[in-house]
Amino acid sequence: MNEGPFSQLLKVDGINKIERYLEQGGYSALKKALGMKPDEIIEEVKTSGIRGRGGAGFPAVVKWSFIPKDKRPVYLVCNADEGEPGTFKDRYIIEKIPHLLLEGIAISSYAVGANFALIYIRWEYVREAEILKNAIREAKEKGMLGKNIMGSGFDLEVVVHRGAGAYICGEETALLESAEGKRGNPRVKPPFPANVGLYGAPTVVNNVETLASVPLIIEKGGKWYASIGKPKSTGFKLFAVSGHVKKPGLYEKPMGYPLLKLINEDCGGIREERKLKAVIPGGTSTPPLTAEEADVSLDYESIQEKGSMLGSGAIIVMDDSTCMVYVAKKLADFYSHESCGQCTPCREGMPWLKEILARIENGLGESDDIPLLMDICTGILGRTLCPLGDAGALPILAYVKKFREEFEAHIKEKGCPFKGKK
């Protein structure tokens, strides 16, 4: 953990309390923003070039500019349903610097014309939800939220809504369904949330890290933010590193930081001096990079060139003792469990993949299972209503393609060659 603005705040003891946050210059960006016109704020954030930190990497401000000017009310929803396996960056922000998030929510709400913001937080974040509720209460007492914020005439109510435990509710339209009290099934798009969102009103849905970056952009200027990182991947990014490294944890780096440097220097290298086998660059729904492919810089474009995605920035490192069939099976387990079940390819395909992978791992694989696995993945890819189908099928297809000899060895040796070595 180093360099970036989040890291500096994270170092401050007791900054989850509003007094301490104010001492550090907190809510000054909000004050500055309330003196600006909403369009100026949107322009500033546009200049910064910040892309959505939730995983898709969609330019954050584009969503804002899709909000129709003549339809009211407008809602802002903060997506804190951090469910992607390997990801724990939003949790740090909420737990340690909740007021930074609230400040970002307030500025963004003002920019898009929302007087009501909802934080949809995953069910498992029990303590984090309490921290947020406390922070909202504190901010209201200090006049940073609620009616007539800092005498500007701008009102904002912020509400914390806890999810019910489904990964799919991190998908923005499923999130909206769930927040409305319905079954968390993704909606048909279009219409997009910017037109028909929460309770049918135009809605902006942004990730925690994106919204928490907004105060910094307002304070230091969009130009400054854009000067960090790469031309198309600007600013700082939080990387949640887990797996077979000596020092797993949260690392804040400018975009474009070399992946191998992060693993070998910042994280102290691979455990027990083993060899790197593969690394997942952006959460389990992104295809893995082999050791050869891992020589890449951490930005949206570079990783895309290698056939994967930066995703949420959850880096999972795997050493040479890892069984890739087992990894693929664990993934299929997860995605078949988390598929909402409404659309055919994902609902039926994921459990099918899971069953086949479990068979191969347990030594019951047959030679035609490998082409079948790839066929099922292609049957899911691009054919589903929401991205969850791709999120499961794309990495599983990559594991089969990139580590095919391991799958073949499982079938030939009628069992897992890594057994006992893990």
Next chain:
Amino acid sequence: MSKVKIKVDGKEIFAEDWMTIMQALEANDIEIPHFCYHPALKVVATCRLCVVKIEGVPKLQTACSTKVSDGMVIWTDTDEVRRARADALEFLLINHPLDCPQCEKAGECKLQDYTFKYGKPESRFKEKKSDFGKWDISSKIMLRPNRCVLCTRCVRYIERVLKSGGLCVVERGGKAHITVYPEGGFEGDYTLNVTTLCPVGALISKDWAFKARPVYLKVASSICTLCSRGCSVFLDVKGIEPVRVRPRKNLKVNFYWLCDYGYLSFKEFQLSRRELYALERKNSGLIRAMPEKVIDGILEFIKKNPGEIGICLSPFLTNEELIAIKEFGEKMGISSFYFIPPEYVKEHENSWLLKPEKAPNMNGLKRIIPAIKNLLDAEERILIVLGWIMNDVSVPSRVEKVLLVSNRIPENLKERVELFIPEAGWAEKEGSWTNFDGMVQWLSSAVDPAGESIRILDLIIFISRNLGLNLPFSSIDGIIPLLKTYFPDADVEGEKRNAIRKIGVR
């Protein structure tokens, strides 16, 4: 609203600009396979079967959820589309029990039809199939969740059309399945629509289960007999026995729906509930007689007692029968017409489709014979009663003798019936009924009259000829042009003649 031009498989077609691709293709009679799409329900685009290729769009798109735009070029049969459909069908079949030989839906099952047309011939699934059990979800419906394709038409119908609850999807992913609310069964007046909405054999009417193979049925495009709404229905006949009623799309009357009473209304017309043989009174009892002899008997009665005869009409008679009877009466000098008052169910006054008046043609009857009186006012000694009877009929004690042409003999009339001729059943005659709203609708026949039963229209024409009366028509085709005298909109020349046979005219 304006028209747009799109190109489908190389052929140019026109569509309205608000339409989805599915709507545009349906309007042009181009088939796109689908499960979840239904014109009356919210689009969810989840079955992923209706995918099409749109030029310039990288991924395949679902026809049900994509709007048309001018100049759009659509391909419905490329290799990519065929593969996506076949994959979706394979996915739907991996956990499907494939119990078609014992499934009630086999023969009219969309999954079966599409698999034959678009699917793969062999299964690659080696794992264990999931099993959700099977049970009855209400007094009328049984659920077979293993056959379900999770199109959620049933759930959306209940939520969107009935604005109520009862069925829902529980669990996620491969464990997702349809079930009934834990609070209890799914009961109501409009529940059986889920069985016809269900594209597969997951929701089955208990009454229909194991009765017949759909492929062996004769189908009549008919009208429901149950109330004055007159919903358009299909009447399915096995051999000569009506076995099922299904709603028939009619956006002017019942849309896609039917009430549960309507679904089960064929039972009144089953052979076991009908008299099938001509009877005459001998001493104190009714015994079988040759139908010709009974008809001769009726002729004798009419000739002998011209001034003492009244005619009583059932509100189930068709407009054509009523017109014929009226002409016959006028020629015979019979002016006393009475009607059997239909049952009135107060609870159905504010129901969605159900009307309180439990007969289909009360409106037609009153328009054709405006001077008609209630049967209770009958003064004649002899009464000819014509048409179907559903319940007991209250005939004043003044009436001594009843000549009955109907589907049954009510208990309370048995003592007074002199002659009886069985009347043709629901699936056995054609003609039109006028519903409460003035809509003139056509019911067609599927089979010939059962047993010794006879169509009333044929009987009237026969009797008239024997009595030397000169009626201005000699068959139903001669009566249809007369309809417009009573129903100005039913001007059934030219094109409308087809309209009346299909959806009705007003």
